[in-house]
Amino acid sequence: MTNRRTVLGFAGAALAAMMTTTPAMAQEVTLTLHQFLPAQANVPKLVLDVWADRVEEASDGRIEIERYPSMQLGGSPPELMDQAADGIADIVWTVVGYTPGRYPTTEVFELPFMVEDARAASYAYWKMFEEHMENGEFADLKILGTWVHGPGMFHTNKPVVVPSDLEGMKIRGGSRLVNDLLTRVGAEPIGMPVPAISEALSKGVLDGTTIPWEVTASLKVPELVSNHTEFDGPALYNLTFVLAMNKDMYESLPEDLQQVIDDNSGLEFSIFAGGTQADADGPARQIAVDLGNNIVTVSEDDAKEWDALVNPIYETWVADMKSKNIDGQALIDEARALMAEYTSEMDTWAK
Numbered sequence: 001m002t003n004r005r006t007v008l009g010f011a012g013a014a015l016a017a018m019m020t021t022t023p024a025m026a027q028e029v030t031l032t033l034h035q036f037l038p039a040q041a042n043v044p045k046l047v048l049d050v051w052a053d054r055v056e057e058a059s060d061g062r063i064e065i066e067r068y069p070s071m072q073l074g075g076s077p078p079e080l081m082d083q084a085a086d087g088i089a090d091i092v093w094t095v096v097g098y099t100p101g102r103y104p105t106t107e108v109f110e111l112p113f114m115v116e117d118a119r120a121a122s123y124a125y126w127k128m129f130e131e132h133m134e135n136g137e138f139a140d141l142k143i144l145g146t147w148v149h150g151p152g153m154f155h156t157n158k159p160v161v162v163p164s165d166l167e168g169m170k171i172r173g174g175s176r177l178v179n180d181l182l183t184r185v186g187a188e189p190i191g192m193p194v195p196a197i198s199e200a201l202s203k204g205v206l207d208g209t210t211i212p213w214e215v216t217a218s219l220k221v222p223e224l225v226s227n228h229t230e231f232d233g234p235a236l237y238n239l240t241f242v243l244a245m246n247k248d249m250y251e252s253l254p255e256d257l258q259q260v261i262d263d264n265s266g267l268e269f270s271i272f273a274g275g276t277q278a279d280a281d282g283p284a285r286q287i288a289v290d291l292g293n294n295i296v297t298v299s300e301d302d303a304k305e306w307d308a309l310v311n312p313i314y315e316t317w318v319a320d321m322k323s324k325n326i327d328g329q330a331l332i333d334e335a336r337a338l339m340a341e342y343t344s345e346m347d348t349w350a351k
Helices: 003-019 042-058 076-088 104-110 116-131 176-184 192-203 213-219 247-252 255-263 267-279 281-290 304-308 312-323 328-350
Strands: 029-034 063-068 091-095 142-147 152-156 170-173 188-191 210-211 227-231 240-248 294-298
Touching: 042 063, 042 116, 042 255, 042 267, 104 240, 104 328, 116 142, 116 267, 116 328, 142 247, 142 267, 152 312, 170 247, 176 188, 176 213, 176 304, 176 312, 188 240, 188 281, 192 210, 192 213, 210 312, 213 267, 213 281, 240 281, 240 304, 247 255, 267 281, 281 294, 312 328
Parallel strands: 029 063, 029 091, 170 188, 170 210, 227 294
Antiparallel strands: 091 240, 142 240, 152 210, 152 227
């Protein structure tokens, strides 16, 4: 079982790879990596670039990864999965929920108040990917990493303390389950990818958005709205991500270069990615603090009012999964057990 030592080893090796220069062999393969955020945003800077740099280093320069942020290869964020499957891009990073209903098993980690720790959830997500998704929903892709972000929350133009404060507000949601959650708490859900948030807030198209702290900095959200509502304990919601590669491109690589990709992907990378993204919440939150913005923290006890409204999503989701011949309750139980397994292992290791 993966422990904290191996995850820290991944991060340390990635840093070492960036700082070490070795004689390089001739470059043989150029891979394109396409994603929707600006290059300076946290995920490209702290996760994707680290991964790509390490692959290049481990290949002795035989693999070059060209990075294309902000949809520079064309298309829109919901098209990224198809771009990877069709070979328009060799590798993509994207929000799974941008293609609603297409990868239903991943939604177990998007259920309200399901996830408390991004590392534990990313661990569980990869384990469940291998068990349920690799040869199922994702069979047409080579999946390199699966993870979730830190706690999802509200950023709004007026204070949100209790669910009724959202009544009639137009709030951006990032997946179908988040949009369902918004409807149940009285908001009007507006579906849109992350890059569209800033303009929509500035023009008053939105009254607020759901995103984790870490991405607010690159979108300048704390400068566009001055109220933020976070939750103690389990997160109000989370979104799932994948780093996905065109399967034919992967299979066309020499075996030793496939091994380089494999060695830098998978479980340890997924935990690293989810944890790194969650760790970036703190510095981004500090920007809002420094601006003097109003930060509402809903206690676990007060969150019960929210949970009472959104908890029926579980029953609806399980029924929806049943219609797809998927045992949704079993997925919920498995996800919880795996997250607890990871947490227990970390506690044991810490002792």
